[in-house]
Amino acid sequence: MLIITLQPAVAEDIIRIGVTPGVYAEILEQVKNVAVAQDLKLNIVVFDDKTRIDEALAQHKIDAASFEDGPSFAANRQRYALANAGSTVTLPMAIYSRQLSNLTQLQRGASIAIPADAAGAARALVLLQNFTLLTFADRAGLHAKLADITSNRLGLKIRQLPRERLYAALDKVAFAVIDSNDAARAGLYPARDSLGIEDARSPWQGVLAVREADRAQPWVAQLVKACHSDTVAHFILTHYQDSVRRPW
Template sequence: MGKWNKGKWLFTVSALVLGLAACGQGAAEKEEGATSASGEGTQTVVVGVAPGPYGEMVTDVLGPLMEEKGFTLTTKTFNDYVQPNKALADEQIDANLFQHTAYLEKFSADNGLDLTALGHVPTLGMGIYSKELKSLSELPEGAKVSIANDASNLARTLQLLEANELVTIADEIDETKATVNDIAENPKNFDFKELDAAQLARSIDNVDIALVPGNFSWAADLDPADALALEKLQEQYKNVVAVRTQEKDSELGQAFTEVLTSDAFKEAIAASPFKDFDQPASWNK
């Protein structure tokens, strides 16, 4: 599989933001000695992330753009999907980027948290990867296919296979809860190998195709441009920058919103390793 140097594009990203004007200061701590392009002091903002590509997106793409608006972004990594929202609500961090809208809304409702999404970012969905094949049309009869064994990723796996006309899920089945037992048609008689999601990238050497969730493909340096197919995410499953609701209209909230909807952000993404991620629907309008 192709790999890329995740640092070689930083000069390009930096060049894209030189034209942005610095504005305002936010609700975070001022960082001593730091200055924006206008010469004004910047304020440090702590953004919670989970392992995966979004910490790098914060540091390498959003960071330079927010710097021009007077904010210096740093990241705090959490190893689960529970603490980043609780830490945000408890004012231990200033924002987070690790979750999609559907998860944010359900988690906030279940835990009585008042958090708000400011905007979507390009999101890496599940991909179909192969060491040998160049196209899904090359899949042989009885191909070995490694898939996730957990309910959430397995259902997404089957939906991705169905979207590419490789299997058909029974009509009466809720696709979001589908398992291999719910496959109505398997025309190529795939031999499914159910594995822990974290093992899927490593299984590529031993199968014809592996369906790998985004975070794990990123960690394994699989280039999404090399995927035989990528999951097309619904908008509620694309990741968002979230803040406490009372900070939505603060200078920090406004700066994030302006950056997330800016042409400069789109251009920086286009020059980055995140260029093949599934883009927010608004970018195509």
């Protein structure tokens, strides 16, 4: 799928929303249908390269964006004058295993795997803390590293692997922590296959971004209302069976 986005605005009364292919684009199609009843016209612009979306928003090539989680958005605010208009959905990170049927079976000293990249590792460590397997220093916040761990009550051996190797590692470790996109590519679904799943109101919930200068525009409130409508909620629940979660 390739959509060229570097073009002039299509019309002043049409709101252009940048998304990535897959879940965000699918949900925005439902939002688009709801918005019509509010006299809000949406044009969904799909980007193959997500790194171009915030720049396109800042340069007025689109009017809103729905593709990134909270920490990623916060990091990009240092480059662009963007505002968080509201939450979208959470694509949950989860714990998967071929050896265990629940976390109570986890043995002392077991080996586990988490992503090697800094952002993925931090998110995985927060998830493991939420399941009381680890604790780490408060100062670490959403940027926790292995060095920040202050308690590992089962003495788990934590291996950091590239994301693309985590699924294969399930044959060798007690469990692996895998994000939603990588899990889906491997045929895994958090609600069906995981031993533990990230909460819908995770700090990594998705962000509906707009330009700071547009934050108070009436169409922004209309767009958020459409995103949080009962129709969209029903679609998310029935289409994804809680493998995509609603923080609203």
